[in-house]
Amino acid sequence: MAAVSLTVNGKPVTADVDPRTLLVQLLRENLRLTGTHVGCDTSQCGACVVHVNGKAVKSCTVLALQLEGANVLTIEGLAPADGPLHPMQEAFRENHGLQCGYCTPGMIMTAVDIVRRKGNSLDDHTIREELEGNICRCTGYHNIVKAIAAGARAMPAVATAKAAE
Amino acid sequence: MSATGIGAAVRRKEDHRFITGTGHYTDDVNRPGQAYAYFVRSPHAHATIKSIDAKAASGMPGVVAVLTGAELAADKIGNLICGWMIHSKDGSPMKMAAHPALATGKACYVGDPVAVVIADSLAQARDAAEKVKVDYAVLPAVADPAAAQKAGAPQIHEVAPNNTIYQWHIGDAKAVDAAFKSAKHVTKLDIVNNRLVPNAIEPRAAIGEYEAGTGTFTLWNTTQNPHVARLVIAAFVGMAPEHRLRVIAPDVGGGFGSKIFIYPEEVVALWASKRAKRPVKWTADRGESFLSDAHGRDHITHAEMAFDAEGKIIALRAKTIANLGAYMSTFSSCVPTYLYATLLSGQYDIPQIYCEVDAVYTNTGPVDAYRGAGRPEAAFVVERLVEIGARELGQDPAELRRKNFIKNFPHQTPVIMTYDCGDYHASLKKALELADYKGFGKRKRESARHGKLRGIGFSAYIEACGIAPSQAIGSLGAGVGLWESAEVRVNPTGSVEILTGCHAHGQGHETTFAQLVSERLGIPIENISIVHGDTDKVQFGMGTYGSRSGAVGMSAIVKALDKVEAKAKKVASHLLEAAEGDIVFKDGKFTVAGTDKSVDWGAVVFNAYIAHKFNGQELEPGLKEGAFYDPSNFTFPAGCHICEVEVDPETGETRIVAWTAVDDFGVVINPMIVEGQVHGGIAQGIGQALLEGAAYDKDGQLLNGSFMDYSMPRANILPPLKVDVTVTKCPSNPLGIKGCGEAGAIAAPAAVINAITDAVGTEAVAMPATASTVWAAIRKSHVAKAAE
Numbered sequence: 001m002a003a004v005s006l007t008v009n010g011k012p013v014t015a016d017v018d019p020r021t022l023l024v025q026l027l028r029e030n031l032r033l034t035g036t037h038v039g040c041d042t043s044q045c046g047a048c049v050v051h052v053n054g055k056a057v058k059s060c061t062v063l064a065l066q067l068e069g070a071n072v073l074t075i076e077g078l079a080p081a082d083g084p085l086h087p088m089q090e091a092f093r094e095n096h097g098l099q100c101g102y103c104t105p106g107m108i109m110t111a112v113d114i115v116r117r118k119g120n121s122l123d124d125h126t127i128r129e130e131l132e133g134n135i136c137r138c139t140g141y142h143n144i145v146k147a148i149a150a151g152a153r154a155m156p157a158v159a160t161a162k163a164a165e
Numbered sequence: 166m167s168a169t170g171i172g173a174a175v176r177r178k179e180d181h182r183f184i185t186g187t188g189h190y191t192d193d194v195n196r197p198g199q200a201y202a203y204f205v206r207s208p209h210a211h212a213t214i215k216s217i218d219a220k221a222a223s224g225m226p227g228v229v230a231v232l233t234g235a236e237l238a239a240d241k242i243g244n245l246i247c248g249w250m251i252h253s254k255d256g257s258p259m260k261m262a263a264h265p266a267l268a269t270g271k272a273c274y275v276g277d278p279v280a281v282v283i284a285d286s287l288a289q290a291r292d293a294a295e296k297v298k299v300d301y302a303v304l305p306a307v308a309d310p311a312a313a314q315k316a317g318a319p320q321i322h323e324v325a326p327n328n329t330i331y332q333w334h335i336g337d338a339k340a341v342d343a344a345f346k347s348a349k350h351v352t353k354l355d356i357v358n359n360r361l362v363p364n365a366i367e368p369r370a371a372i373g374e375y376e377a378g379t380g381t382f383t384l385w386n387t388t389q390n391p392h393v394a395r396l397v398i399a400a401f402v403g404m405a406p407e408h409r410l411r412v413i414a415p416d417v418g419g420g421f422g423s424k425i426f427i428y429p430e431e432v433v434a435l436w437a438s439k440r441a442k443r444p445v446k447w448t449a450d451r452g453e454s455f456l457s458d459a460h461g462r463d464h465i466t467h468a469e470m471a472f473d474a475e476g477k478i479i480a481l482r483a484k485t486i487a488n489l490g491a492y493m494s495t496f497s498s499c500v501p502t503y504l505y506a507t508l509l510s511g512q513y514d515i516p517q518i519y520c521e522v523d524a525v526y527t528n529t530g531p532v533d534a535y536r537g538a539g540r541p542e543a544a545f546v547v548e549r550l551v552e553i554g555a556r557e558l559g560q561d562p563a564e565l566r567r568k569n570f571i572k573n574f575p576h577q578t579p580v581i582m583t584y585d586c587g588d589y590h591a592s593l594k595k596a597l598e599l600a601d602y603k604g605f606g607k608r609k610r611e612s613a614r615h616g617k618l619r620g621i622g623f624s625a626y627i628e629a630c631g632i633a634p635s636q637a638i639g640s641l642g643a644g645v646g647l648w649e650s651a652e653v654r655v656n657p658t659g660s661v662e663i664l665t666g667c668h669a670h671g672q673g674h675e676t677t678f679a680q681l682v683s684e685r686l687g688i689p690i691e692n693i694s695i696v697h698g699d700t701d702k703v704q705f706g707m708g709t710y711g712s713r714s715g716a717v718g719m720s721a722i723v724k725a726l727d728k729v730e731a732k733a734k735k736v737a738s739h740l741l742e743a744a745e746g747d748i749v750f751k752d753g754k755f756t757v758a759g760t761d762k763s764v765d766w767g768a769v770v771f772n773a774y775i776a777h778k779f780n781g782q783e784l785e786p787g788l789k790e791g792a793f794y795d796p797s798n799f800t801f802p803a804g805c806h807i808c809e810v811e812v813d814p815e816t817g818e819t820r821i822v823a824w825t826a827v828d829d830f831g832v833v834i835n836p837m838i839v840e841g842q843v844h845g846g847i848a849q850g851i852g853q854a855l856l857e858g859a860a861y862d863k864d865g866q867l868l869n870g871s872f873m874d875y876s877m878p879r880a881n882i883l884p885p886l887k888v889d890v891t892v893t894k895c896p897s898n899p900l901g902i903k904g905c906g907e908a909g910a911i912a913a914p915a916a917v918i919n920a921i922t923d924a925v926g927t928e929a930v931a932m933p934a935t936a937s938t939v940w941a942a943i944r945k946s947h948v949a950k951a952a953e
Contacts, residue, residue: 096177100416101182131879135366140886
């Protein structure tokens with residue numbers, strides 16, 4: 001076992017884990033943050049996407065021990081508890097961008113990251129290409145694309161892609 | 166229409182928990198003291214299990230138990246079953262082989278579970294599983310269903326000579342032959358309906374827990390029908406009597422049919438929890454899902470359509486070999502028979518139809534219902550035949566369809582079904598307009614200027630949903646009735662709980678069902694809860710599949726609401742001191758007809774519980790009613806999908822450039838949700854047509870058992886979807902609903918392939934129409950044309 005200390009959703013966390021523990025296991029099993037899901041084990045489906053130091057990362061593909069000192073944001077921390085929803089969450093509901101809900105947390109975390117990198121004005125083509133790493137089996141993506149475009153417009157203005165990178 | 170009533174695009178009530186990460190799926194459940202299960206699965210498609218040595222594994226850290234089929238048999242745990250009896254043409258019953266939850270004696274497919282390790286942690290269970298020594302004697306295997314029937318093929322189960330489960334047929338063979346003899350033109354088609362992996366993004370999972378004090382089991386399970394799971398595990402597997410087995414299906418992350426069935430792992434989780442005296446949790450990894458989830462489709466079909474001189478279809482015949490895999494899954498037998506051949510009339514007035522179906526065992530994972538289940542296979546046969554027929558006859562494909570549409574209802578087909586209503590002209594007409602069919606020639610020329618081949622394809626599909634009238638399916642071999650139940654519990658403060666035997670795994674029942682109740686009772690949808698997925702709460706139900714929850718499940722709610730209203734009127738009559746017959750209930754108010762005397766819902770409900778204003782011996786206090794609804798017929802959603810593609814002749818790559826869907830689902834409760842269902846169905850249908858196909862090698866190894874190898878639609882290959890409806894009200898249920906969940910998956914494959922074959926000018930394009938398949942078809946056709 002080995003210790004790792006990091007920040008998750010703004011709170012300091014220290015855990016004693018088996019060295020092979022993945023970030024997603026740390027989140028789900030140790031911290032009981034079960035909003036982050038596992039869908040494929042091969043970094044394909046994106047149900048496990050969280051933000052690490054502000055960037056989207058597939059939490060099934062990172063060892064927990066790699067995250068010493070890191071700042072992790074999960075779907076549970078995207079909006080303040082009991083506060084208003086994040087604009088991207090609101091857009092998914094408003095545009096029926098989800099059905100079974102299983103891929104949704106990863107989709108939303110990815111979507112927020114797309115806006116960070118590509119800005120608030122996103123065309124269909126860009127969104128569809130950027131969703132290459134997220135699979136939804138329910139919606140046919142039509143409404144997810146709509147939701148992300150609307151969520152991006154509703155989010156606070158971000159710097160352009162170049163500046164953000 | 167009220168803002169939250171029938172017909173309103175109400176935003177979903179269930180979404181808040183899903184967008185905030187507070188959904189509650191089976192793998193999110195953790196029980197105190199739980200252990201973890203990891204299965205040892207056969208790496209061979211067909212092998213005798215000579216021995217299993219668990220000694221080394223049992224001594225590994227954290228290991229609680231290593232269990233095999235021997236212990237399962239010693240504890241008298243029964244086999245899994247297929248619940249629909251099909252008889253062969255010779256009258257003999259289908260050949261159902263024993264299916265123990267852990268393979269005993271031999272393994273019959275790659276992934277067949279042969280042992281399970283229970284340990285303190287998942288990592289320990291997995292480590293120990295590697296130390297379980299199974300001594301296999303590998304046997305020859307067969308994965309191809311046609312090869313499985315041939316003389317000399319490996320025999321998988323003694324009970325089924327030639328691996329043949331049944332040889333079934335439907336229709337009048339002689340009449341069909343006579344019609345074919347008189348035909349002016351016959352169109353012929355050989356197709357493989359490719360084998361698909363459902364791939365709900367949530368993998369299957371199960372937690373078993375045994376409470377020794379009461380002798381009660383609880384199973385948390387990723388299931389679309391918890392009550393059927395309980396029934397089968399109690400009555401056939403014999404784990405515990407029904408009243409000592411609780412099945413909970415919490416949030417379920419997609420099903421598409423694959424979570425209907427009763428699987429070995431959930432049986433083992435329950436059984437092991439009693440043996441280990443601890444809750445036992447199992448969650449599939451994706452590789453296990455690929456191997457062990459029931460797959461869909463997998464038909465080999467030869468079909469022919471006979472036309473007269475005017476282009477009228479006069480007969481259809483088909484011969485299908487259906488692969489059911491290594492064991493018969495829960496409903497596998499009915500999929501290639503009563504859910505397939507009974508839809509071969511399509512939307513057309515076809516006087517004679519005959520279909521033969523052989524179901525066979527192979528050394529592949531089980532095959533059962535997957536979105537559409539039998540109906541996509543039927544639609545593909547019919548819509549390919551009609552399209553090719555039109556090309557061969559030199560007729561416009563829309564016009565040929567129009568000429569053959571059924572116009573008068575009810576319509577009795579030659580294959581059991583009585584279509585109750587529809588307007589196929591209306592959906593075709595609207596689809597042609599929305600797709601700008603007239604402008605297609607111009608768009609084709611434009612594509613040609615860019616070196617691309619443009620094609621257009623139709624699919625005027627039909628399906629039978631609202632599954633199903635119990636007596637009718639009983640006569641066809643079903644082991645259960647397919648009615649639905651509902652209970653309406655009105656609380657003293659006026660809020661309402663609806664208990665339903667349906668189960669939602671993406672369909673939005675918590676919203677649509679509440680819309681119905683809101684409209685009926687005149688109360689806000691916030692005051693209505695939909696309760697489902699727990700056998701301790703809901704008495705019984707048949708679950709959700711076959712687009713049945715609207716037509717059947719909501720009809721049961723209507724029946725129960727009728728009873729609630731009748732009872733509430735009795736209470737209101739006492740409050741208003743008027744005759745019960747004079748009470749009118751509208752918009753949440755009980756009024757004495759012709760007067761302004763009224764009392765609202767809240768007051769009536771409260772008085773039903775305090776029972777101060779009526780004699781409790783004459784009128785029972787309380788307000789809670791239940792109902793069982795058995796439909797009088799199937800429902801028949803139908804519509805027309807039009808796909809437009811551009812094919813790059815240099816690479817064979819297909820791009821779908823436009824999609825138009827016009828469906829008739831009867832009355833629509835929530836158009837936003839219905840559109841979403843159509844989108845998702847189309848995506849899966851496009852997946853089948855362009856990308857997906859479970860590939861087994863000749864030895865029964867699955868070659869593409871991960872998301873890296875099995876290609877599913879991603880956002881960048883799908884086009885924006887133009888979706889609309891036409892409405893004929895279904896006469897066989899009180900709401901006029903037909904069902905919408907499967908339509909897209911049924912319609913889409915034929916539309917795509919019809920479009921591609923139109924573009925490339927050859928019919929020999931198999932699914933999935935990958936770039937290499939299409940490129941090869943173009944090359945072959947060029948070579949053939951050059952040789953002419």
